[in-house]
Amino acid sequence: MKTIGIFTSTHGHESIALAxxxxxxxxxxxxxxxKLFSDPLKFSQLYDLAYRLGPAxxxxxxxxxxxxxxxxxxxxxxxxxxxxxxxxxxxxxFAKKNKLDICINTYFSYNSALEKLNEKNLPxxxxxxxxxxxxPLLVADRADAQLAFDAFLVKKFKDKNVITAGWFVRExxxxxxxxxVIRKKLKLVDQFTVLVTSGSAGxxxxxxxxxxxxxxxxPVTFIMACGKNDFLYHSIEGIKKTIQTLSSSQANIVxxxxxxxxxxxxxxxDLIVGKAGPNxxxxxxxxxxxxxxxxxxxxxEDGNLDLIRDYKLGFVEENDAxxxxxxxxxxxxxxxxxxxxxxxxxLKQYNQNSIKILMAEIKRLIG
Numbered sequence: 438m439k440t441i442g443i444f445t446s447t448h449g450h451e452s453i454a455l456a457x458x459x460x461x462x463x464x465x466x467x468x469x470x471x472k473l474f475s476d477p478l479k480f481s482q483l484y485d486l487a488y489r490l491g492p493a494x495x496x497x498x499x500x501x502x503x504x505x506x507x508x509x510x511x512x513x514x515x516x517x518x519x520x521x522x523x524x525x526x527x528x529x530x531f532a533k534k535n536k537l538d539i540c541i542n543t544y545f546s547y548n549s550a551l552e553k554l555n556e557k558n559l560p561x562x563x564x565x566x567x568x569x570x571x572x573p574l575l576v577a578d579r580a581d582a583q584l585a586f587d588a589f590l591v592k593k594f595k596d597k598n599v600i601t602a603g604w605f606v607r608e609x610x611x612x613x614x615x616x617x618v619i620r621k622k623l624k625l626v627d628q629f630t631v632l633v634t635s636g637s638a639g640x641x642x643x644x645x646x647x648x649x650x651x652x653x654x655x656p657v658t659f660i661m662a663c664g665k666n667d668f669l670y671h672s673i674e675g676i677k678k679t680i681q682t683l684s685s686s687q688a689n690i691v692x693x694x695x696x697x698x699x700x701x702x703x704x705x706x707d708l709i710v711g712k713a714g715p716n717x718x719x720x721x722x723x724x725x726x727x728x729x730x731x732x733x734x735x736x737x738e739d740g741n742l743d744l745i746r747d748y749k750l751g752f753v754e755e756n757d758a759x760x761x762x763x764x765x766x767x768x769x770x771x772x773x774x775x776x777x778x779x780x781x782x783x784l785k786q787y788n789q790n791s792i793k794i795l796m797a798e799i800k801r802l803i804g
Contacts, residue, residue, distance in 0.1 A: 438467075439803055442537040444474045444528070444551065446544040448637055449716045450566050451475065453543045456605035457564070460792040463608065469799070472535045476524065499572065499736025506573040516574060517549055525550040532559060538803045541795075545575040552579040560802040562795070565590060568604065568715050569740025582798045584791075589740075600798070603791035604715070610700045610723035611789060619704045626689060629771055630658040631764075632702050632726075634711035637695070639666020642732035643711050644673075645757045649764040651680055653688040657768055660702050662693045662711075670694050700724065708751075708767060708774060713741040718750070722784050727751035727777040729767070731760045749780035 441461065445454035458471045506513040528550045532540065539560040540551050548563065555561040556579070563577040568586035576597050577583060584602035585591055591599045620627050635643045643661075650659055663670040670692060677690045693702065703709060703724040711717065713730035718741055721728045728751035730742055742753045752767075754760045767773060 439469050439538040440535055441469055441471050441799065442474060442532060442535060442540045443471060444540060444542045444544060444547045446475060446546070447477055449714060450544040452607065452716045453564060453566060453605050454541075456607045457541060457543075457792070457795065459608055460605070461796070464792065465796060472531075472537070474528065474531050496735025496739075502574075503572050503736075513573060520546050520574065521549045525553070529554065539799060542577070545572075548574075548577045548580075552577060555579055555581070562798055562802075564602075564605070565599070566715075567737050567740070568719075568744060570737055572737065581802055584795065584798075600794070602794040603788040604719040605791050605795075606716075606719050606723045606788055607700075610703065610720045611785070614704045614724075616704060619701055623701060623705055625660075625691065625705055626656070626658055628656045628658055628689075629768065630660065630706045630708075631768075632660045632662060632706035632709045632711075634662045634699075634709060634717050635664050635666065635669060636712045636714050636717065637664045639664035639669045640712045640732060641666070641669055641672075644669075645731060645760060646710060646764055647676065648761045649768070650688045650690065651684050651686050652765070653686045653768065655768060656687050656689070658689045658691060660691045660693055660706065662699060662702065663695070665695045667694075707771065710764065713738055713745065713753075715741055718744070719788060722750060722781055722788065725778070725781045725785060727774050727781065729754075729764065731755055748784055749777060750784065751777055 443454045443458055445451050454473065458473060461469055461471050502516060506516055528547065532554055537559060539562065540554060541562045541564060542548060542551055543564045543566055551561045561580050563580040563583040565571055565575055565583060565585050567575065569589055571590055576594050580598060583597055583599045585599050586604050588601050591601055617627055633643050633646065661673045663673065673692045677692060680686050680690065700720065703721060703726055706726050708729060709721045709726050710729040710731060713733040718728055728745060730745055730753045732755055733741060745751055745753050752763060754763045
């Protein structure tokens, strides 16, 4: 039996790693075993603060650092050193202890350490954890293969062994389900349902759609998923009480804290509204529910808005007033969502093939 080591961190990187792990263990358990190595995201508190309060502020640092890394190899190496964890020896010991036959990476900070192991003939596959707007630091200087969502990054990084592989989504999002049964299980009213997602850290920017909720003139359930943002959760609870007392809104607001069962709420929804993070976007695709992007992390998630448009996965509108107008229009014309059914199904099938592409690379490298 061959041993695969998967290296990851918190936030979205972990979702990708867990999706790969469970798919290998589910379909290839007789030939491969998986060992997971994970450390907290470096600078995670600072990242979460910007994530919650103003995703736009991350745009300029992203673009500036990407330009520098692309144009100056020495400065790129300096940036790699800054973001690399101080545990190279621990990673080497992990590889030795578990007798790894191959390494798969989902978090760019490990690239330097895994490249050193690769120089010692330990095969290394790097998974690019953004589908389109990829910072140069995410691309390993040395890897036997690098997996990208589609051909866009293959063309951009022609000399880096990049191949198309789709996106890795956990199996619980991909399973068939009955929407009415799910709603009954969650004790939700069986009516048009909108899931408002703010990402795992909870982006306060999702509050921009409050006018649509306050002025909602037809029965609609709004599930407000706040992630780990307690301030957002309590703010919505307070707003909920005010609306129930002072407004004629027919919206039914369900406030949701961090949960590992977000897939069930996605399955209960007719529309998903929120921050256009790649995992949330592709998880909504797996559930075959249209996505309406009203905010995103500037820089690394810029390309996600293009993906929604190009693959016809839903809507994009980040201007506050226009976003509320668009959402109100959708609530009044839910039949418009049917136009996204076939594109969602097509992309879901494309992503489900990702594990076969990965396993083909693994077998090429270690048999």
